[in-house]
Every structure is written in structure tokens, then in C-alpha cells.
Amino acid sequence: MGTWAFDEILGTDGASRPELANLVDWLADTPPDELRRRQEAAESTFRQLGITFAVYGDNDASERIIPFDIVPRVFLADEWARLSEGLIQRVEAINAFLDDIYGAQEILKAGVLPEDLIFLNPQFRPEVVGIRPPHGIWAHICGIDLVRTGPDQFFVLEDNARTPSGVSYMLENREAMVRLCPELFGQLRVAAVDSYPDRLLETMRSVAPRGCGQNPTCVVLTPGHYNSAYYEHSFLADSMGIELVEAADLVVDNDAVYMRTIAGRVKVDVIYRRVDDDFLDPLVFRPDSMLGVPGLIAAYAAGNVAIINAPGNGIADDKAIYSYMPEIVRFYSGKEAKLPNVETWRCREPEALRYTLDNLDQLVVKLVDGSGGYGMLVGPTASNGEIEKFRQVLEAEPHRYIAQPTLALSTVPTLVESGVAPRHVDFRPFVLSGAKGVQVVPGGLTRVALREGSLVVNSSQGGGTKDSFVLLDEGMKQTQTMGPDGMTQEQSL
Amino acid sequence: MRLSIDHRTVYAFTAPQGRIVQLLRMTPSDTHDQTVADWQIAVDCDSRMTQHRDGFGNATTMLYCEGAIERIELIVSGEVVTSSSDGVLRGVTECLPPRFFLRTTPATAANQAIMSFASEVSSGRDLAALRRLNTAVRERFADDCGRPEAGRTAAEAFVLDALTPRDMAHVFIAAARAAGAPARYVTGYCDLTGDHRPTPHGWAEAHIDDLGWVAFDPWLGRSPEEHHVRVAIALDAGGASPVAGSRLGDGVERLEVDVTVQGDD
Numbered sequence: 001m002g003t004w005a006f007d008e009i010l011g012t013d014g015a016s017r018p019e020l021a022n023l024v025d026w027l028a029d030t031p032p033d034e035l036r037r038r039q040e041a042a043e044s045t046f047r048q049l050g051i052t053f054a055v056y057g058d059n060d061a062s063e064r065i066i067p068f069d070i071v072p073r074v075f076l077a078d079e080w081a082r083l084s085e086g087l088i089q090r091v092e093a094i095n096a097f098l099d100d101i102y103g104a105q106e107i108l109k110a111g112v113l114p115e116d117l118i119f120l121n122p123q124f125r126p127e128v129v130g131i132r133p134p135h136g137i138w139a140h141i142c143g144i145d146l147v148r149t150g151p152d153q154f155f156v157l158e159d160n161a162r163t164p165s166g167v168s169y170m171l172e173n174r175e176a177m178v179r180l181c182p183e184l185f186g187q188l189r190v191a192a193v194d195s196y197p198d199r200l201l202e203t204m205r206s207v208a209p210r211g212c213g214q215n216p217t218c219v220v221l222t223p224g225h226y227n228s229a230y231y232e233h234s235f236l237a238d239s240m241g242i243e244l245v246e247a248a249d250l251v252v253d254n255d256a257v258y259m260r261t262i263a264g265r266v267k268v269d270v271i272y273r274r275v276d277d278d279f280l281d282p283l284v285f286r287p288d289s290m291l292g293v294p295g296l297i298a299a300y301a302a303g304n305v306a307i308i309n310a311p312g313n314g315i316a317d318d319k320a321i322y323s324y325m326p327e328i329v330r331f332y333s334g335k336e337a338k339l340p341n342v343e344t345w346r347c348r349e350p351e352a353l354r355y356t357l358d359n360l361d362q363l364v365v366k367l368v369d370g371s372g373g374y375g376m377l378v379g380p381t382a383s384n385g386e387i388e389k390f391r392q393v394l395e396a397e398p399h400r401y402i403a404q405p406t407l408a409l410s411t412v413p414t415l416v417e418s419g420v421a422p423r424h425v426d427f428r429p430f431v432l433s434g435a436k437g438v439q440v441v442p443g444g445l446t447r448v449a450l451r452e453g454s455l456v457v458n459s460s461q462g463g464g465t466k467d468s469f470v471l472l473d474e475g476m477k478q479t480q481t482m483g484p485d486g487m488t489q490e491q492s493l
Numbered sequence: 494m495r496l497s498i499d500h501r502t503v504y505a506f507t508a509p510q511g512r513i514v515q516l517l518r519m520t521p522s523d524t525h526d527q528t529v530a531d532w533q534i535a536v537d538c539d540s541r542m543t544q545h546r547d548g549f550g551n552a553t554t555m556l557y558c559e560g561a562i563e564r565i566e567l568i569v570s571g572e573v574v575t576s577s578s579d580g581v582l583r584g585v586t587e588c589l590p591p592r593f594f595l596r597t598t599p600a601t602a603a604n605q606a607i608m609s610f611a612s613e614v615s616s617g618r619d620l621a622a623l624r625r626l627n628t629a630v631r632e633r634f635a636d637d638c639g640r641p642e643a644g645r646t647a648a649e650a651f652v653l654d655a656l657t658p659r660d661m662a663h664v665f666i667a668a669a670r671a672a673g674a675p676a677r678y679v680t681g682y683c684d685l686t687g688d689h690r691p692t693p694h695g696w697a698e699a700h701i702d703d704l705g706w707v708a709f710d711p712w713l714g715r716s717p718e719e720h721h722v723r724v725a726i727a728l729d730a731g732g733a734s735p736v737a738g739s740r741l742g743d744g745v746e747r748l749e750v751d752v753t754v755q756g757d758d
Contacts, residue, residue: 119593129548129588252514253557254541283516283737294514294739298555301545 005408006150007422008073019076019471022187027071032419039070039415042176051172051231066169067464072177072184073412073425073446077473083146083154083429084440086339089329091142091431091438094161094316096332098138102129102312112331113324121321123314123369125277127284131301134207135435138310141200141272142431143167143445147342148410155342155407157426159325161317162309163274166445167430168232171196171239173467174443189472191442196430197239199441200272203434204240207306208269216269219243219259221250223275223291233274247275252295255302270306271296277311319368319402320346342407348399356403357394360387363403364455365394378456380406409455412466414448424449426457427468442470494576494719495530497755498682500569500693502736508744509561515738518680518725519569520544520552525576525584527723532571538562550588551725551733560742567736573722580716582698582706591700594675600729601678603667604648611668618674623699623709624716626672630665631714640691640750641730658686659695659730661711666697666729675700680733681724684756685713691750695730696721720756 009023010016016024046065075083100106101118108115118124143164145157174193178185201218208216222233224246237244243259250268251258258265273280279291286292299305315321321328323344329337345352347365356363360379367375377390394401411422429444446466447457457463500519521529534542540558547553558565597603603611614629615622637655647667650660662678669676676699683694696710696717708717717723727733740746 115590115592116595119590120596122596126548126589126593130546131548251512253559255543255555282739283514287731287737295516295555295557298516298543298545302543 005422005424006148006153006410008148008410008412008425010413010422012150020074023072023074023184026181026184026187027413027420032415035070035415035420038180039068042068042070042173042180045176046172049172049231051168051235066459067450068173068176069414069423069448069450069464069466070177070181071413071415071420072467072469073427074188074469074471077471079152080442080470081473082152082338086154086337087144087429087431087440088438089333089335089338090144090156090159090325091139091433093325093329093332093337094139094142094159095137095433097328098161098310098313098316099132099136100332101315103132107328107331110331112327113321117320117324118315121315121318123318123321125312125315127297128310128312131297133300133310134209134303134306137207137433137435138313139316140203140207140308140310140433142433143428144339144431146339146427146429147407148425148427149408150410154339156322156325156339157342158319159317159322160428161313163276164428164430165229165232165274166428167196168235169445169465170430170441170443170468171235173465177467188469191470191472193441193443196441196443197236199432199439200236201240201242203432204270204272204306204308206434206436207308209303209306212267212269217242217259217266218270218272219245219250219268221245221247221271221273221275221293223279227274229274236272247291247293250293250296252293252299255295255299255304257293257296257299257305268305270308272308277314280307280311319366320348323402342404345403347394347401347403352403353394353398356401357391359403360391360394362406364406365390365401365403368400368402378406381454406455412446412448414450414464414466416450416452421452423452424455424457425466444468494574495757496573496575496682496684496720496722497757498569498571498573498722499751499753500682500735501749501751502567502569503564503749504566504738505564505747505749506562506740506742506744507746508742509563510740510742510744511560511562512741513556513558513560513562513565513738514740515556515736517554517556517567517736518547518551518733519567519735520554521571521573521681521722521724522550522552522586523584524582524723526578526719527576528574530572530574532573533569535568535570537564537566537568548588549726549732550586551727562740562742575719575722577718579718580708581704582708585706587706591675591706594677594700594728595670595673596728597667597670598729598732600644600646600731601663601666601670601676602646602648603671604651607647607651607664607667608671610651611671616672618669618672618699618701620701620704620707622672623669623674623701623707626668627665627709627711627716628714630661630668630711634661636712638687638690644731657692658710658712659692662695662697663729665709665711666699669697669699677726677728678730678733679708679723679726680730680735682722682752682754683710683713683717683720684754685720686754688753688755690752690754693724693735693752694721694754695733698726722754 143160220237414423615625635655641657647663
């Protein structure tokens, strides 16, 4: 596997892409030992910073860092422009879908989706039916997982519209690259990503409830330091200069949310929550939740607080809904989806199930409501025993699964034991939706499957990360300045 | 018929509480056959209350109290004028389509025993079949007049000899959904269940093609007529419970509920 995959730097036939000659030269001129030295320096910084994650199901449950790869992946300016258009279209459709499905439900009246797919889906939350979030925006932060099979062949693998994580890696990886490989930034005109926290804060402020003045109070709500993404929660709060709170720091009184501070109660207007819906408010969702804020949904329904992302979003990124995304985009935008889906068989449909069972060794089969690479089968790399075991699981509960072909995921040169070799990658760009529109940050999280031939990039399954460079157009100006806080980049037309 | 309701709920705590936040589903709405003439929720301590409507269309009240609270008493009282419609629901604003109520919950999941029972007593999901089901639930179990055990599922209840109204409604809902009829739980009041009841009354509603939502009260073995006041609906009793509360403080709580409903033609 992998020999026929598109390499994003070296091209398909080993003739490197002319636009990336600088990078190819850099790779050729920098000895692997030097690359390794820099990579180890970066990883040691990450370890010191505590950018770690816990692996579920791991007995020692020790915290690990996600391996970092020093060789960046690169998007050309025009590739990025086309990709961004597709992402914006998709996220606009996701927001329109959520606003509709918890409101007028026009898409169901039009017969575009089967009603049972929504109403019998646990991700459809009756608790938020009839509630309209400020400005009608539901998915303020989307992490759309993409795979690539050619220069302009991108496919959406998953829409993450709940609490997508990984943006701290985008920022930390870039900081490490600027520090350890400054020469690359001299040779390539790379768009800066360090404005992300400012853009996120601006997005949060833009959806603050009306009447809370010029300076709304925004907070990040974390489940606490046992959560695997706690580093990111504290990192984001820190970089935005806003408070990181846990449920116990918040109280709801008279349908308004307050934060306890040493100076007394402060009204909270916008909550970027990194807590799942189930644990937001024990009076409305799971009553046994210790992580929730009693009364939060009442404050939200009364329009006194914005919750980012909105509760109930799981219905938009559910894998069973995913297969209808092309129809959803067409319904709300009136146009064909610019970013296609990966072909998907819904195992709830008898014919699709038969096809899937007949081709298990060729397909990737996933749980409709799973994430993190758990409960899935990657047919081409699975043993016969694994396939047979999975067959029984699938036959018992077919409605819980979808199947997709194994795509020839693009590769990017990656530092491995034997030197630099191609490894498969995917990509998660971050799309922000605020009152002033939808924007894509020029960068994202590239995950790389470090094992040769492997297509599973999940960090819980041995994946690593890379920096993702977006090259600027010829007409763009960018300045780099070295200040007390390190190097910053700015660009303008 | 004019029904007078007196529903008292007391929470007593072994240690003072700093804060109490409660979501109350304790206010009936007007329907074609139910007119709320007078309704009040009173609390015996300093508190703030706000009115909402949830995703099921239930009228809800948020109650916020600040400590130190050792005891809190909620007094719900009111008068509702009812008329009979043979259980057929009229004039109710529905927020969710009938098919939503085919969803199952842990409390209303049908196991093999309930499914066999359902198919033995009736097949189909028309009015006659659901009436047979309602009667069969009534006949199978004796009355348990105590407080329903929190968290008891339909499957757990099904093996017992005597059931509370809530358990009977859960069994009915599980069986109705298994037969393909959308079904839901209703909390409310009924003047035929006796004075000083330890909880409000509970029954079920099932959706029948061409007829709409129809109420079934397995405890009475028939459809509610003018003796019932409908307050809140949900997928199961937990979702429709009169009080969902949280408190900030140590100790344990003791709950006392006293419901009296008097009918006057």
C-alpha cells in the first residue's frame, strides 16, 4: 500500500512539484540526524509544556505526547483558496441545517432526509427544540476532517461540529517550526496562524447576547484536568486572555450565568464549553452529571448566554447524517457541494449491509456515533480473525455502522527511523462562524500515520502531527518580526 | 368538571444548603378539554422563579433559592375545569412529531417478556388493540399505592405483582412502542386515585393513525375522561418528573409529597 498514493511534495511519480522546490531542496540539504535533533527538541518542549493526552482503554493510562514530525505539509495558495470555498459552503450548510432541524424542519417537509434518521437519533436533542441561539449560529467552531487523493481531490471524512479539538497543536507546532526551522520561513511565504485565538475571541464576542454591552464576558468551560484535552482548554483560555472555568465556578440565578470570583459574581455572556451536551446541565441532560451547571439551559433558552458550540449539534456531525451531507448542502445553498463526501454505505440499509459484509476486507467500517478510531475495522490491514470477529459485531447491530472504501490517502515525507519516507496524512482545518460570517484559519491540524502503510492517523492509535503550511499568494505581503514573545508574522494584500 | 388540586412537596436537609436550583414541571396548560382557572406555585423561602416552555411544549418554572436552606416547601394549588373527550387529545400544541415518541429509553425499553405479553394480548396499534393492552396491564398487576422506586425500569417492574401508576404506564409505553405505536408518559392529577397520594398521578398517551394522540390510564384500566389534569409529557416518567433539582450543600435530603385532588361536578 502507499506506493500509488499522491505525495503532496514529491507528486505522484516522484517528480517533485515545482512550486515546492524550496522545500524539496531543504529536505535534501538537511541531514536526517539534524532533522531528528530538531524534532526531539520540539518534542521535549511539548513534554515540558504538558501538551499530553490520555489514551482511553490504556491500562497504565499514562499521559503521552503526540509524536511531532518536523517535515511540514504544504498547501499552495490556489489549492487553499478552493479548499476554503468548499469548507465555508459546508459549514454554512451545517449551520443552516441545525437552525432548521431544531426549528421549522423544512428539510424534512421536503423529504430530503428520512424523518427517523433525525427523530430516532439520540443526537437529536428534544431539550433544545425551539431554542434559537444568538444570531442563529450553532456551529461556531467546526473541525472538518479531510483526506486528499490528488492535487485538488479532497474528500470530507467527518464533520466535527461539537467540540473539535486539536487547534492547540496547530499553534504549538507552528511555534516549534518557526523556532527550529526559521530558514524555511525565509524560503516559503507561509500564512500565519497565530491570529487564531484573536479570531476565536472575536467570534465569541460577536455572538454575545444582545444587551450585554461592548465588552461581553467570555469564558472557557472545561470538564477539568482529567480530560484528555485539558491542555488545549487552558492554552486557549490563556491565549485569549479569558478565564478557564469548571462547572463549580459557575452559578445560574434568575436565568443568568455568573462566575464566582474573589471580587464577587461576574455575569458571563459567552461560554466556550469543552464539555459534552450530556454533562452541561444536570436538570436537563444527565441528572448524575457532576460537571454540569444547573440551570444553564434555562439561561440559554432565555437568551441570556451564548453557548459555543450550541447544544444539540451532534445531529449535524453524526455519521449517519454525514452520508446525506451532499443533499443537505444542495438543499440550503441551492448548489452542488464543492467538497465531496467519501462514498458511504449505510449499513442500516439491507443492500448496503450485504455489500459491506461481502467486502469487509476492502472497506473501512465505523461506528455511526464513535470517534477517536475506536470500534472500527480497517479491512485491508485487518487479519482474517479480526474481520470475522467484526462481522459478528456488525451483523448484530448493523444500524450502528457505516462503511467506506479505503482511499489512497495522500502522503507527505516524514522522518522515520530509516530516514525520510512517505506516510499517509489527513487534515483538520478549523472553521469559525460568527455574526460577521464564516472564516477558515490558513492552517490546521495534519495528522500522520507513522506506521508504514497505515491509514489510521488517530493519536490514540499511533498517529502523529505535522505543521500545515498554507502558502501565500504572490500578491500578499507578509512581515516577520522577532519580538520578546518570539517571532510573529503578519500578512496583508 | 372542576378539579381542585393541592400538591405539597417538602425537601428537608440534614445540613443547610447554600443554593437550590430546581426545574419544575408543575403547571398545566390549557387544552380543548382542560381550562386552567387558577394556578399558583408558592415557595416558603426567599426565591426567584422564571417561566419557560421546554422542547416537549411543557410549561416549566425555574426556581432559584439562596441559602442557608434547611427545608423548602413547594405548594402547588389550583383549579382546572375539564370536559370529556374519551381520552382523545384536542387543542394541544405539539413541538415534536409522533414518530419521535417511538424512541425508547432505559426506563421504557421492552424486554422479551414485555414483547411476548404485548403480542399475546393484542396485535396491531389501532385503538382497539391499545385498549386491550391497557386493560391487560390493569388486569395483570395489583395496585402498589406507595411511592414509585426511582429508576425502576419497565422490565424490572414487569416481574412484580403490584405496580404503581408510573410502573404500569411504563409497561404500557414499552409494549405500545414495541407494537409500533408512538407512546409517551404523562404526569398530572386525577381525582379517582384517593386523597393524600405520595406522588402526582401518571399515565400514558399513544398516537393512533387517523385519530391522533389518545390517553390511556392503565391504573384505571381505561382512558382518562374529565377526571384527569394533564401537566407534562416526556419519553418516560423521569423526563416528565415534577421536579428536577440540584442543591449545593452537604447532608442528605428527605422528601415528602402529599397530593390531594378533589372533583366537583
